[in-house]
Amino acid sequence: MTETTAKKGLHPHWNLLRFAVDQILRHRLRSAVVAAALVAILTPFLTAMAISEGVRAESALAVHEGADFYVASDQFGKNAPIPLRYLEEFARIPGVERAVPRVVGRAYVNERLAVIVGLPPASIPPGAGSILKGRPLRDGARNEALIGAALARHGGLQVGHAFQIPIAEGKTFEVVGLFQPTVSIWGADLIYLSFADAAEVFGMEGQASEILLYIKPGYEEQVAFSLDLLQMVERGRIFLRTQNKDLVRQYLNRGFTLKAGIFTALYAVAFALAIPALLVVSGFGMSERRREIGVLKATGWHTEEVLEVVFWESLLHAAAGAALALLLAMAWIYAFNGALVAQFFIPEIGLLAPFPVPARFLPLPFLLGFLFSVALTLVGSLYTAWRAAAVPPVEAMR
Amino acid sequence: MSGARYTIREVTKTYRAGTPHEVRALQKVSVEGYPGEITVVYGPSGSGKTTLISLIGALDRPTSGTIHLNGEEMTRFAEPALARLRRSQIGFIFQNFNLLPGVPAWENVSQPLIPRGMGERARRERARELLERFHLGHRLLHPPEELSGGEQQRVAIARALVGNPEILIADEPTSNIDEEEIDRLLACFTELKGKGTTLFVSTHDPILRDLADVVWHLKGGRLIEVERRSSASLPDRQGGPPETPAGGAAP
Numbered sequence: 001m002t003e004t005t006a007k008k009g010l011h012p013h014w015n016l017l018r019f020a021v022d023q024i025l026r027h028r029l030r031s032a033v034v035a036a037a038l039v040a041i042l043t044p045f046l047t048a049m050a051i052s053e054g055v056r057a058e059s060a061l062a063v064h065e066g067a068d069f070y071v072a073s074d075q076f077g078k079n080a081p082i083p084l085r086y087l088e089e090f091a092r093i094p095g096v097e098r099a100v101p102r103v104v105g106r107a108y109v110n111e112r113l114a115v116i117v118g119l120p121p122a123s124i125p126p127g128a129g130s131i132l133k134g135r136p137l138r139d140g141a142r143n144e145a146l147i148g149a150a151l152a153r154h155g156g157l158q159v160g161h162a163f164q165i166p167i168a169e170g171k172t173f174e175v176v177g178l179f180q181p182t183v184s185i186w187g188a189d190l191i192y193l194s195f196a197d198a199a200e201v202f203g204m205e206g207q208a209s210e211i212l213l214y215i216k217p218g219y220e221e222q223v224a225f226s227l228d229l230l231q232m233v234e235r236g237r238i239f240l241r242t243q244n245k246d247l248v249r250q251y252l253n254r255g256f257t258l259k260a261g262i263f264t265a266l267y268a269v270a271f272a273l274a275i276p277a278l279l280v281v282s283g284f285g286m287s288e289r290r291r292e293i294g295v296l297k298a299t300g301w302h303t304e305e306v307l308e309v310v311f312w313e314s315l316l317h318a319a320a321g322a323a324l325a326l327l328l329a330m331a332w333i334y335a336f337n338g339a340l341v342a343q344f345f346i347p348e349i350g351l352l353a354p355f356p357v358p359a360r361f362l363p364l365p366f367l368l369g370f371l372f373s374v375a376l377t378l379v380g381s382l383y384t385a386w387r388a389a390a391v392p393p394v395e396a397m398r
Numbered sequence: 399m400s401g402a403r404y405t406i407r408e409v410t411k412t413y414r415a416g417t418p419h420e421v422r423a424l425q426k427v428s429v430e431g432y433p434g435e436i437t438v439v440y441g442p443s444g445s446g447k448t449t450l451i452s453l454i455g456a457l458d459r460p461t462s463g464t465i466h467l468n469g470e471e472m473t474r475f476a477e478p479a480l481a482r483l484r485r486s487q488i489g490f491i492f493q494n495f496n497l498l499p500g501v502p503a504w505e506n507v508s509q510p511l512i513p514r515g516m517g518e519r520a521r522r523e524r525a526r527e528l529l530e531r532f533h534l535g536h537r538l539l540h541p542p543e544e545l546s547g548g549e550q551q552r553v554a555i556a557r558a559l560v561g562n563p564e565i566l567i568a569d570e571p572t573s574n575i576d577e578e579e580i581d582r583l584l585a586c587f588t589e590l591k592g593k594g595t596t597l598f599v600s601t602h603d604p605i606l607r608d609l610a611d612v613v614w615h616l617k618g619g620r621l622i623e624v625e626r627r628s629s630a631s632l633p634d635r636q637g638g639p640p641e642t643p644a645g646g647a648a649p
Contacts, residue, residue: 012515294496302485305513
């Protein structure tokens with residue numbers, strides 16, 4: 001039988017792939033150790049990337065649902081309250097659909113730090129969340145609160161319960177409704193009060209933290225120009241600090257890209273450090289493998305055929321490792337709420353986030369992880385296999 | 399199968415050359431092998447038998463000297479050409495069999511056919527055919543660990559024959575098997591010779607000498623005698639076989 005006739009019309013590469021699968025199954029321990037090493041390296045990376053993407057997506061949603069302009073006053077380069085008298089002026093600017101005052105602050109409620117947002121009840125965006133129990137705030141009603149479900153759970157609050165906010169002595173609020181926020185990272189510890197109540201709690205009567213402007217489509221530039229004009233008319237009595245939707249979106253994106261970038265960079269270092277470790281791991285059982293390669297060469301295998309088997313093995317190891325890492329990353333997020341990793345992307349959440357950590361598993365990080373794995377296993381195994389295959393078979397079998 | 403002719407000239411093989419642990423396994427061996435013959439490479443342990451047949455089998459390269467196969471200098475071949483040679487012309491039976499552990503007998507036998515692109519069914523059929531010929535039809539699915547020494551050797555022989563080689567090389571084939579298996583082995587070698595296969599067998603077992611057409615006597619890495627045992631005239635001898643080794647020491 002000659003080589004050419006045997007190869008005619010048949011599938012040597014398919015045979016080599018099948019042989020690689022057999023080798024993986026035959027050397028279960030070696031395969032398991034390589035896959036475990038890959039899983040250990042990849043799982044935190046995929047978890048982090050999924051959380052980063054989830055937070056980014058929620059932020060984008062929040063920005064999309066939010067106002068077109070956020071106007072506060074500027075004091076020493078920082079946001080400062082803006083007097084409510086500007087509300088009517090802003091509402092008169094051509095193109096402005098609505099001008100809504102908002103008070104935002106933080107306070108402890110039942111020993112838990114909550115974000116308190118005061119808005120006219122009719123202005124609470126419908127996309128902010130869904131009412132789980134009770135009802136929304138009523139226009140004109142006072143001392144009512146709508147509480148995020150996670151905060152209610154941790155604070156032991158239910159519809160009909162009363163609570164106090166320590167910084168607002170003497171005021172008691174009634175929980176009229178529990179809501180599930182659409183954007184969990186912002187909404188979990190949220191309490192909605194009426195604008196008047198929130199202003200009273202934070203001592204901001206006659207002022208708002210910011211005024212939200214909702215603009216008719218196509219009027220953004222005109223409104224921005226009008227705000228600049230207003231600034232000039234005020235002649236230094238107030239400095240307006242305006243942020244539009246695009247700017248907020250840019251800030252958010254830049255922040256998350258930076259964080260994801262830092263994390264990826266840290267991981268690139270970790271991957272680099274993992275290479276020698278994986279060299280050791282994938283060289284695990286190397287003397288046995290070297291002898292086998294010698295046998296294959298002695299029985300007529302070409303070096304490139306041996307290397308092709310090793311390549312398929314590495315590819316399959318990487319695919320198995322990456323798939324397993326993906327499953328574990330999902331478990332990490334959905335069963336353990338991204339503990340230890342989420343705090344890198346969501347500040348001040350502590351060890352375990354009190355709300356479901358948002359996550360999105362996109363193909364790109366998985367593909368990156370898979371490629372990293374392929375590179376790692378190839379570096380670990382191809383070189384050593386090549387060394388075994390390049391020497392005379394007798395030497396490899398010795 | 400037409401067999402193959404070897405011309406070995408001044409072949410030396412030194413391990414760990416240039417170190418204090420240098421070992422001269424072969425020293426200036428010159429000899430010729432003829433197609434369709436059984437050549438027994440005979441000598442005590444450490445005489446260089448395995449080294450010489452490894453060189454003949456293209457499993458190793460000499461430190462110096464040349465080996466021609468059918469007129470081509472195989473010592474000048476690059477590794478891909480040597481691999482082609484091993485695939486298409488040579489079958490090797492190792493002393494310790496070198497079967498892949500944990501792999502069923504039929505897969506061990508058909509393993510050299512994998513990179514040739516032969517489909518699994520055809521490979522299995524070819525392996526079954528060979529294993530049945532060696533009375534191992536009932537052991538197709540057994541890995542080497544579940545086979546006796548003799549059975550493992552028969553699997554190794556089947557593997558060496560799976561590509562229909564012109565040259566079969568066996569290293570100490572009787573060292574790990576019992577008498578009954580030895581008889582079977584001798585019958586197999588005789589049958590192969592009858593089909594025109596050129597055989598090289600290294601051994602220190604006198605029983606195999608009776609089988610030989612020619613015996614190369616090695617001692618201390620030197621060829622000390624070429625003993626022609628066959629009375630039949632040699633085909634196309636081109637000057638006939640040397641009665642004494644060309645480069646080796648006189649007996």
